[in-house]
Amino acid sequence: MGDRKSATGELTNGLVRSNPLLVLMVGLCSALAVSTKVENCIFMGVAVIFVLVCSNVIISLIRRFIPDQVRIPIFIVIIASFVTIVDLTLKGYFKPVYDRLGVWIPLIVVNCIILARAEGYASQNRVRYAAMDGIGIGLGYTAVILIMAVFRELMGTGQIVLFEKTIINFGTSSMPVIFIMFPGAFITFALLAAALQWYQDRRKPEEGGGS
Amino acid sequence: MFRYVLSLGLRLTLVCLVAAIGLGLTYSAVESRIVEMELEERGKAGKEVLAPLDAKPQEIDEGELAALQEKFPELVSVFEGIDENGNLVGYAIVVKGKGYSFFTMAVGVDMEGKVSGIEVVQHEETPGLGGSVVENSEFLYQFIDGGPEDFVLGEGIDAKTGATMTSRGLTDGVNYTLEIWRDITLKGGQ
Numbered sequence: 001m002g003d004r005k006s007a008t009g010e011l012t013n014g015l016v017r018s019n020p021l022l023v024l025m026v027g028l029c030s031a032l033a034v035s036t037k038v039e040n041c042i043f044m045g046v047a048v049i050f051v052l053v054c055s056n057v058i059i060s061l062i063r064r065f066i067p068d069q070v071r072i073p074i075f076i077v078i079i080a081s082f083v084t085i086v087d088l089t090l091k092g093y094f095k096p097v098y099d100r101l102g103v104w105i106p107l108i109v110v111n112c113i114i115l116a117r118a119e120g121y122a123s124q125n126r127v128r129y130a131a132m133d134g135i136g137i138g139l140g141y142t143a144v145i146l147i148m149a150v151f152r153e154l155m156g157t158g159q160i161v162l163f164e165k166t167i168i169n170f171g172t173s174s175m176p177v178i179f180i181m182f183p184g185a186f187i188t189f190a191l192l193a194a195a196l197q198w199y200q201d202r203r204k205p206e207e208g209g210g211s
Numbered sequence: 212m213f214r215y216v217l218s219l220g221l222r223l224t225l226v227c228l229v230a231a232i233g234l235g236l237t238y239s240a241v242e243s244r245i246v247e248m249e250l251e252e253r254g255k256a257g258k259e260v261l262a263p264l265d266a267k268p269q270e271i272d273e274g275e276l277a278a279l280q281e282k283f284p285e286l287v288s289v290f291e292g293i294d295e296n297g298n299l300v301g302y303a304i305v306v307k308g309k310g311y312s313f314f315t316m317a318v319g320v321d322m323e324g325k326v327s328g329i330e331v332v333q334h335e336e337t338p339g340l341g342g343s344v345v346e347n348s349e350f351l352y353q354f355i356d357g358g359p360e361d362f363v364l365g366e367g368i369d370a371k372t373g374a375t376m377t378s379r380g381l382t383d384g385v386n387y388t389l390e391i392w393r394d395i396t397l398k399g400g401q
Binding site: 036067069077080085089091093095096099100102180181 | 218226241333335337
């Protein structure tokens with residue numbers, strides 16, 4: 001991580017330069033699994049942003065209180081608590097979404113993105129930056145799964161259904177179903193990662209392949 | 212050394228304690244809402260599958276349900292279908308099943324063991340494949356008015372191409388509810 005210290009810098013950092021999925025390539029399993037439906041991704045993204053920001057803020061607040069030797073258990077307890085809060089709230093108020101996201105909400109606990117930000121960023125930086133970092137990384141994650149979901153849902157089913165309304169409809173017959181399934185997730189992801197790399201290389205040719 | 216370990220332990224305990232209190236508060240705030248949502252979801256499905264019989268669902272009492280669940284672990288809930296004259300005309304049985312992934316379905320069965328309606332309450336089947344089978348009632352229509360004999364996939368029930376597991380899972384699910392129906396009605400019932 002660099003030493004840049006501007007709140008907006010931290011925000012945009014997560015979107016492009018340190019995009020958790022396309023650049024750092026962490027937290028991929030949930031992204032590949034959830035991105036079959038745009039609607040799922042909206043909720044998943046909000047859940048991840050919420051957990052990321054809350055855990056980042058709390059960890060940054062108590063960073064001097066946390067002994068080094070037991071920091072990982074403490075991080076996990078804090079993250080797991082926020083995940084459980086999200087889990088219970090979705091179960092109570094958004095039952096259909098909760099059913100569809102299934103195990104992926106509880107699994108946010110072990111999402112590498114969140115632990116990595118706690119360990120690598122929040123535990124070493126001031127609250128303001130930790131919060132911005134959480135928002136930035138969270139938005140980066142959400143943006144990527146949304147793009148993936150739009151592509152996959154459209155290619156795989158020929159339509160995008162959002163909150164029980166069909167937003168786009170190509171006609172549902174003879175679409176390549178593979179995009180809805182796991183091979184399609186990998187193909188879509190690889191295309192996006194390549195596109196971002198290409199874009200960055202073109203902008204800063206002297207930096208080449210990054211760090 | 213001892214004091215050092217104690218300090219680590221205490222700090223970890225303190226964090227856990229605060230987290231536990233926070234979670235306890237959250238849970239007590241949403242608990243009633245969660246139970247309500249689950250009941251509403253099942254009740255809605257029960258109403259829909261009993262609608263062809265012009266009956267309203269009424270959940271059987273907890274003791275009875277628990278006794279049935281001991282025999283049928285995948286059973287979620289049973290509703291009695293009561294028509295406008297107060298007669299028992301059928302049952303709506305909600306069970307869990309497994310296709311390619313897990314699902315919950317409600318099946319309405321009348322007193323002769325004929326299927327009056329099927330509704331998949333919740334599922335995690337692949338969108339576009341198994342998902343389109345459970346959401347599209349074309350496949351499910353095949354069961355209507357069948358029973359009380361078990362359904363056999365391939366004989367009267369056609370599996371959907373590309374969704375064999377889901378088709379099989381749903382067929383097994385319907386057969387399972389018929390088994391439960393047999394158990395309920397053989398006892399003489401009310």
